[in-house]
Amino acid sequence: MRKETVLRNRMINVAFNIFASYHLILCLSIRYYLLAKKWHPDKNLRMKREAEIMFKMISDAYKVLSDAAMRSLYDRMVRERRN
Numbered sequence: 001m002r003k004e005t006v007l008r009n010r011m012i013n014v015a016f017n018i019f020a021s022y023h024l025i026l027c028l029s030i031r032y033y034l035l036a037k038k039w040h041p042d043k044n045l046r047m048k049r050e051a052e053i054m055f056k057m058i059s060d061a062y063k064v065l066s067d068a069a070m071r072s073l074y075d076r077m078v079r080e081r082r083n
Contacts, residue, residue: 028065032058036059039054039055041055
Protein backbone atom coordinates (compact mmCIF):
# COMPACT_ATOMS: atom_id res chain seq x y z
CA MET A 1 0.00 0.00 0.00
CA ARG A 2 1.05 3.53 -0.54
CA LYS A 3 2.07 5.59 2.44
CA GLU A 4 -0.69 8.16 1.83
CA THR A 5 -3.35 5.44 1.77
CA VAL A 6 -2.16 3.97 5.04
CA LEU A 7 -2.10 7.40 6.66
CA ARG A 8 -5.58 8.21 5.34
CA ASN A 9 -6.95 4.90 6.67
CA ARG A 10 -5.45 5.58 10.10
CA MET A 11 -7.00 9.04 10.17
CA ILE A 12 -10.38 7.60 9.22
CA ASN A 13 -10.11 4.99 12.00
CA VAL A 14 -9.21 7.64 14.57
CA ALA A 15 -12.08 9.87 13.47
CA PHE A 16 -14.50 6.94 13.60
CA ASN A 17 -13.34 5.97 17.11
CA ILE A 18 -13.78 9.54 18.33
CA PHE A 19 -17.26 9.71 16.78
CA ALA A 20 -18.23 6.32 18.25
CA SER A 21 -17.05 7.36 21.72
CA TYR A 22 -18.95 10.65 21.50
CA HIS A 23 -22.08 8.86 20.27
CA LEU A 24 -21.88 6.31 23.12
CA ILE A 25 -21.53 9.04 25.73
CA LEU A 26 -24.37 11.06 24.22
CA CYS A 27 -26.72 8.05 24.09
CA LEU A 28 -25.74 7.04 27.62
CA SER A 29 -26.42 10.55 28.92
CA ILE A 30 -29.84 10.70 27.28
CA ARG A 31 -30.85 7.26 28.60
CA TYR A 32 -29.61 8.19 32.08
CA TYR A 33 -31.58 11.44 32.03
CA LEU A 34 -34.79 9.69 30.97
CA LEU A 35 -34.48 6.84 33.48
CA ALA A 36 -33.45 9.16 36.32
CA LYS A 37 -36.42 11.38 35.58
CA LYS A 38 -38.76 8.37 35.50
CA TRP A 39 -37.50 6.82 38.76
CA HIS A 40 -36.75 9.93 40.81
CA PRO A 41 -38.15 9.43 44.34
CA ASP A 42 -39.89 12.82 44.31
CA LYS A 43 -41.90 11.77 41.23
CA ASN A 44 -42.92 8.39 42.69
CA LEU A 45 -44.48 9.23 46.02
CA ARG A 46 -46.54 6.03 46.17
CA MET A 47 -43.53 3.78 45.55
CA LYS A 48 -40.93 5.97 47.24
CA ARG A 49 -38.77 3.12 48.62
CA GLU A 50 -38.72 1.22 45.31
CA ALA A 51 -38.01 4.46 43.43
CA GLU A 52 -35.06 5.23 45.75
CA ILE A 53 -33.56 1.80 45.08
CA MET A 54 -34.04 2.07 41.30
CA PHE A 55 -32.69 5.64 41.23
CA LYS A 56 -29.57 4.55 43.12
CA MET A 57 -29.05 1.59 40.75
CA ILE A 58 -29.42 3.88 37.71
CA SER A 59 -26.98 6.41 39.17
CA ASP A 60 -24.42 3.70 40.00
CA ALA A 61 -24.70 2.21 36.50
CA TYR A 62 -24.20 5.65 34.95
CA LYS A 63 -21.08 6.23 37.07
CA VAL A 64 -19.58 2.94 35.88
CA LEU A 65 -20.49 3.31 32.22
CA SER A 66 -19.50 6.96 31.89
CA ASP A 67 -15.95 6.35 33.17
CA ALA A 68 -13.78 4.70 30.50
CA ALA A 69 -11.58 2.75 32.93
CA MET A 70 -14.52 1.44 34.94
CA ARG A 71 -16.42 0.60 31.74
CA SER A 72 -13.51 -1.47 30.39
CA LEU A 73 -13.29 -3.33 33.71
CA TYR A 74 -17.05 -3.96 33.56
CA ASP A 75 -16.81 -5.19 29.95
CA ARG A 76 -13.97 -7.53 30.89
CA MET A 77 -15.97 -8.97 33.82
CA VAL A 78 -19.01 -9.52 31.60
CA ARG A 79 -16.89 -11.31 28.95
CA GLU A 80 -15.34 -13.57 31.61
CA ARG A 81 -18.74 -14.40 33.07
CA ARG A 82 -20.09 -15.38 29.64
CA ASN A 83 -17.21 -17.77 28.97
